Amino acid sequence: MIHNQPWRDHNHGDCVQEAISRATALCAARNVRLTALRRRVLEILWQSHVPLSAYAILAQLGDGARPAAPPTVYRALDFLLEQGLVHKVEHLNAYMGCPMPEHPHLAAIFLCEHCGCAAEIDAAGLAAEIGAAAAEQDFAIRRQTVEISGACSRCREQRAGTRA
Amino acid sequence: MIHNQPWRDHNHGDCVQEAISRATALCAARNVRLTALRRRVLEILWQSHVPLSAYAILAQLGDGARPAAPPTVYRALDFLLEQGLVHKVEHLNAYMGCPMPEHPHLAAIFLCEHCGCAAEIDAAGLAAEIGAAAAEQDFAIRRQTVEISGACSRCREQRAGTRA
């Protein structure tokens, strides 16, 4: 199953709201605090159609007056990453909301280099393979990253079209 | 098969030399230039038992006088990455020599957070899974990263030992 494809027909406002309420419920259940700042950062991430850099979030945080300082956003991101509410996209040094934060999982992220869109896919098969490889060498996994950069189908079609 | 485990018994000087000659042959075959600078960067990477940051390489490049400037090493790394002679380790913002540069492949890199060692494993199964997922959504892959951070068996044994 493919997630995070905001170009598909949907009410984006609603999907942001849903992500926030799920996060709220999750934090309540875990007895950790989804403070106003942390919720705000999560909202900003969800509102974006593409992964955002920490400084892009920062720019949106300081409304008008002066922009917030880096530690503000990095601390919020640390919390959200710990809780599995966001993923870091290493290829971009950017961050995106996780569409399935309820349980820990291996996120395989497809990144289009043309439109910037990011799709997280449920990679249970991959996770199993990696787990087996780790078991074979008695390696204890703490963190895993799977990222695939390239061209998504929409961009490929467009390019094929313009070339003709 | 597991590669890049310099703690295993071997003559490290020889293995560096072998890596360099393979790179030399490869570049000759491809008709690209493995210049003195590029070869030097590759050597520095291979001599290290752990992935090195660009600035760590830089520090080793400038012998004595003044250290080289960043573009020097980044350009060399760009070349080596393009040729598949090194991998970037995203979790560390660091670089390591690729033990099997002859043909493009998916490198799955296991990173120990305690000793810093990095092992690249041949991940044909993973590559197949990712390829299938990409085909399903008509995604054209250009670059893929698989990294697993955690604790290697040696470090886990040591820690178990000291705890007792």
Add this chain to the structure above:
DNA sequence: GCCGCCGATGTAATATTATAACATATCGTT
């Protein structure tokens, strides 16, 4: 041989990403 081109390198400045260290505020409990 000389010229001009092109790829590689040198150099200076700066952009981007991230953290350290310490002060202040806020929440929840007593």
Add this chain to the structure above:
DNA sequence: AACGATATGTTATAATATTACATCGGCGGC
């Protein structure tokens, strides 16, 4: 209200990476 613990604000700085432009050096055509 007082306290401890957690969260946030603030300042400075570290670490990573790129842009822009100058210079060098080999190579092919003349």
